Amino acid sequence: VASCGDLQPQTCLSLTLLDSRLLLVVDTDGKPSLFPDTCPHRGAQLSLGSFDGSKLQCPYHGWEFGLDGRCLYQPAHPDREPPEASSLPSYLLREEYGLVWACLGGNPQNLPKYPDYEDGTGRSLVLEAVPLASSGPRIVENFLDLAHFPFVHAGYLGDPKIAGIDRYGVEVVEGVLRLTEVSVWQPNPGPLATSGGPVSYEYTVSHPYAATLTKTPSDIDGGDLGGFSILLIASPLNEIECLVWRVVTVRDPEVDAEAQRAFNRTIFEQDINVVESQLPQRLPLNLRAEAHQPADAGSLAYRKWLTERGTTYGTVYETD
Numbered sequence: 001v002a003s004c005g006d007l008q009p010q011t012c013l014s015l016t017l018l019d020s021r022l023l024l025v026v027d028t029d030g031k032p033s034l035f036p037d038t039c040p041h042r043g044a045q046l047s048l049g050s051f052d053g054s055k056l057q058c059p060y061h062g063w064e065f066g067l068d069g070r071c072l073y074q075p076a077h078p079d080r081e082p083p084e085a086s087s088l089p090s091y092l093l094r095e096e097y098g099l100v101w102a103c104l105g106g107n108p109q110n111l112p113k114y115p116d117y118e119d120g121t122g123r124s125l126v127l128e129a130v131p132l133a134s135s136g137p138r139i140v141e142n143f144l145d146l147a148h149f150p151f152v153h154a155g156y157l158g159d160p161k162i163a164g165i166d167r168y169g170v171e172v173v174e175g176v177l178r179l180t181e182v183s184v185w186q187p188n189p190g191p192l193a194t195s196g197g198p199v200s201y202e203y204t205v206s207h208p209y210a211a212t213l214t215k216t217p218s219d220i221d222g223g224d225l226g227g228f229s230i231l232l233i234a235s236p237l238n239e240i241e242c243l244v245w246r247v248v249t250v251r252d253p254e255v256d257a258e259a260q261r262a263f264n265r266t267i268f269e270q271d272i273n274v275v276e277s278q279l280p281q282r283l284p285l286n287l288r289a290e291a292h293q294p295a296d297a298g299s300l301a302y303r304k305w306l307t308e309r310g311t312t313y314g315t316v317y318e319t320d
């Protein structure tokens with residue numbers, strides 16, 4: 001729901017996740033808490049009120065809440081202790097991979113697996129979140145899609161004259177979907193490359209709205225330091241709009257961070273028009289709903305993986 005860098009002490013951030021209007025509050029020590037951005041009294045938006053670093057005050061009737069969610073004061077009844085039922089519920093938060101994660105349910109599940117963030121050999125950058133008008137599953141599927149590189153990213157990640165996609169591996173190991181030995185031709189396969197050539201990718205999906213890509217370093221493109229990984233998260237505002245977060249981990253600790261950010265922004269901007277044009281916006285899980293080509297093995301496996309998990313939010317299942 002946020003970048004750890006957004007957690008400035010004594011601030012409030014109004015945000016949306018899974019159709020819920022939420023308020024992320026950071027206390028004077030930088031510790032975040034997450035509440036509904038809706039007063040339990042008459043439903044007014046708390047972020048329209050005030051926050052002094054330790055108490056929130058609702059703009060409507062002035063109820064005050066502590067950062068444990070307890071209602072501390074109801075100005076219409078200054079001598080009465082507010083009952084427990086006037087409290088704000090708070091949600092579980094966790095900081096991981098440079099991002100703040102929220103759980104709105106009572107049963108927190110594992111975060112996406114992204115071991116490259118921790119392995120200490122590279123440098124990780126949290127990119128600015130980008131709003132995208134499509135479902136989480138459409139966005140993740142685009143991230144796994146190989147055959148669009150030569151068209152959507154012509155001159156950057158592909159060339160329409162060299163658009164063939166070789167067969168690659170698809171497997172599910174311990175619940176994680178993996179696309180292995182993916183090889184795609186790129187005009188500039190790495191920092192030291194002098195001509196176009198193949199690059200090797202591997203993808204994983206361990207969460208319905210997130211995926212990782214890892215570029216395996218190779219000699220032709222700069223050796224070990226040419227490798228990188230990306231964790232992409234489509235954080236659903238609702239079923240058909242997301243905020244897309246990306247964490248990029250580069251192996252080269254000396255890398256020019258601004259150049260990395262700019263390059264990734266350019267690539268992502270190239271995807272926006274096409275992904276926002278896709279209909280239906282929710283990902284069709286009935287495999288007969290759209291036509292496929294062999295290069296789509298990964299996206300078909302992702303659709304089956306979602307079906308097996310029972311993921312419905314952001315998907316459709318049209319029967320024919």
Ligand code: FES
Nearest residue numbers: 039041042058061
């Ligand atoms: S709606 Fe918040 S105090 Fe009444």
Ligand SMILES: [Fe+2]
Nearest residue numbers: 142148152271
């Ligand atoms: Fe793309």
